[in-house]
Amino acid sequence: MRSRAARTGHLPDAVTGWLARGVIVFLYVPIVVVVVLSFNDSDLTYKWAGFSTRWYGVLAQDTDLLAALRVSAEAGVISATLATLGGLFAAMGMARLGPRGRALFSGSLFLPLVIPEIVLGVALLSVFGTLRASLGMTSLVLGHLVVTLPYAALIVIGAHRALDPSLDEAAADLGCGAWQRLRLITLPLLKHALLASWLLCFTISFGNIVMSTFTGGVGTTTLPLRVYSLLKTGLTPEINALGTLLVLFTFVIILGAGLRQMRRVLVDDRT
């Protein structure tokens, strides 16, 4: 790499460097703007009128928005958990299939990824309509599962296939039953993949608009739907305050995960 860069001169490196800086700025400027404007003492999201924390007070009083936040969090937790479990079962089931069965199974599992979500949403809505099933949290979670399950399966199957099958076989040789092998070998080894899958699915479910539009029902207006529908009457810095809190929440999670990761590395180094 280095020699090739030397041969072609330093320009490409400089260009890549600046490009990278540009991309980072592009990614983070909106977040910074959201945070700064959440402390804006104005009714308008774009005009600065002095520092104030009043929008956080308004947010704390806004029962509709908080209810929407709760719905999103609930749907996110339930669908992420179910999707990750589904991914785990898919991975374990797939390990027992032959190559052709595996191709067929993974193809059918990942198909929803390439079908436009709006098509899936409309289709699900017609299914619920035909079944006369009332729309609500159950239908919302089922809708989100359609979206998140392929991602969970992708992650967990990938991790599961990277496992050394001899570990499982060794445990079997040593007299472990199926449940023991799952509990003592497979799950601990897949721990990080399961966590990653859960977090990804939660994020996807939490931010989903299209599927929620079609599969939500009475009392399940999610946060993104609520914010989106507020566009008609105009947004206030209250939305920025909410955005700031969500960013903060995400940072705490990342920091927590990062710290644990670091500690593990340190512990591993000592042993």
Next chain:
Amino acid sequence: MAPYAVTSYAAPARARTSSHTLGTFPKGLAMSRTTLPRTLLATCVLTVTAVLATGCGGSGSDAGSSSGGGKELHVYAWAGEIPDSVVKGFEKETGIKVTVDTFDSNETMTAKLSSGSSGYDLVEPSQYTVQQLIGQNLIQPLDHSKIEGLGNLAPKFRTATYDAGNKYSIPWIWGTTGFAYNDTCIKSATSWKTLFDAKYKGKLYMLDNMLAAYIAGLQVTGHRATSTDKDEIAQATEALQQQKKVLAGYNSTNYPQLLSTGQACAAEAWSGTAMAKVVASDPHVHYVIPEEGGSIWTDGIAIPKGAKNVTSAYKFINYLLRPEVAAKATDDGSSASANQAARKLIKNKAALENTAIYAPDEAIAKADFLLDPGTAMQYFQQGWTKVKAS
């Protein structure tokens, strides 16, 4: 989190070895033996319980409400148009528990209703959507013997052609489509022609909405906004194509901001909270209904076919028709109320003076309600495609 997960775990598959080779046990295995499976198991149990609980909760409430009357009401409305204070007041007075869900477009709401299992007892369609919902048999005729206070509505909302006599819908709030200008750039403007004027080239915006653009296109060429005539629509298309050369762009999200900062001299605009805020805070920005007529819209309350809590729905309609409740649409929601009797009860007098909330009566005398164009929709769509592609 996500990229890390994908890159580190989507490792290439390792060929499955069939021989019983004993691999080395990984280091972490013994340490994490106890914690993970148990937490995972606990999560499973919790999740299943939660899903069952919500499922049962849903069906339970249905069972409760289908036994006639019911103490619940499910409302599906535009966000921010039915103020929280109104909902709370109704709950307190009647003991009926109200769930309000919000939608972002008439089309979303129509899609939900057409599934036949939306579970809503009241919806809030705009006037042209009322026509469509009647046509698709998705809302039911109102029983006027159960409604009190219809006389409080302004006459314009009692006789409108889209639902004459309020057979299906009760107008709740209304607004207009006109344009706004910044007087540091344009001294005064009263006509759609301003938005077609080459003098302000690059400083003009139109709403990024087909039917809204055609209000200007049709009226500036001397036709009515409700026209469904092929030739008239063609003329409007021509005008809009010519106009595109002087436009800075199509914008239906932050045009009030562009007007306030002076990036726009004039922009086609919807009345309502976003525009009203800028008109109230910036003395240079003015909202006008063009002399050619402009157009008026209203969001009203209707009962879907198959609604379960019809008794509660009528109670809510009657509650909304009370002048003191309707006044809250303006005081707490910054929208114009369709209730004439509410006007004198409104505390926020500035809102009554703000043309971007309450357009003056004489200005809207000529304004048409935009109607469902029916089969003429294709002329609009074909024309709009031409405009956008030119």
